[in-house]
Amino acid sequence: MVVLSPLTGYFRHQGNVFSNPEDMGSLKEKDKKPIFDDPMVERVRRCHLNDLENIVPFIALGLLFALTSGASTTTIVWHYRIFVVARLLHTIAYIGALPQPSRALSFFAGLVVNVSMAVQIIMKNWNSF
Template sequence: MAGVFDNPVLPYFAFYATMVVLKTMAMSFVTTFHRRTKGVFANPEDVGIAPGKGKIATDESVERVRRCHLNDLENVIPFVLVGLLYTASGPSLSSALLHFRIFTGARIFHTIAYLFALPQPSRGLSFLVGYLATLSMAYNVLSSAKY
């Protein structure tokens, strides 16, 4: 009987899932960078990081990064969870790679579109493409389920 680590799709899923998780994690540092350079913080204890110029406030560039990060969290976590189930359901390698690459590319483009304020519908379409890739994997999991 073949083990879970004999699954030819798993290393590819691990690669693409790690890529989007690391991208999501990197957004924390982008937020910190924007907060430090703008001197705006969310908590009183953080104001001491930038003595003399720090204040509790909001800034559009900080909020834009935070919204992008939140959108990543809302999409990357379902991708990882559904992707694990999808990988375990035995998809063909070519189909799996197509799903993983589409999602990863869509999320990277979504971040670029969000951070550089590219005109709509670029951000909306990239969100939709990634979302549909996850839905497609979920459909495949459900249609291959033995219930």
């Protein structure tokens, strides 16, 4: 997720694709038109949004899982590892435009980790709810 912001900037600079006039600095006045539909910039932006939609819940669930589930350290660490690898593979598949089901499989692997942690948190703490 951290790499995608600079990557978006790289593709914006590479193709002179800017969404704000003040970012267009050295471009000629006739070329200073905001562009919102560059395919590569949009691909990276969508990948970044997908990361935000999945990593933020993982952080919350991962913290609760570690603190309240009673799971072993090994179980917790394997959940974290699988999620991180799944998201890295998802990003590579998204940015590289790899054929499906590569992106879908990596997305669902991360989703399964989040669901697994949520279920274990609920099961362990059911009486507290």
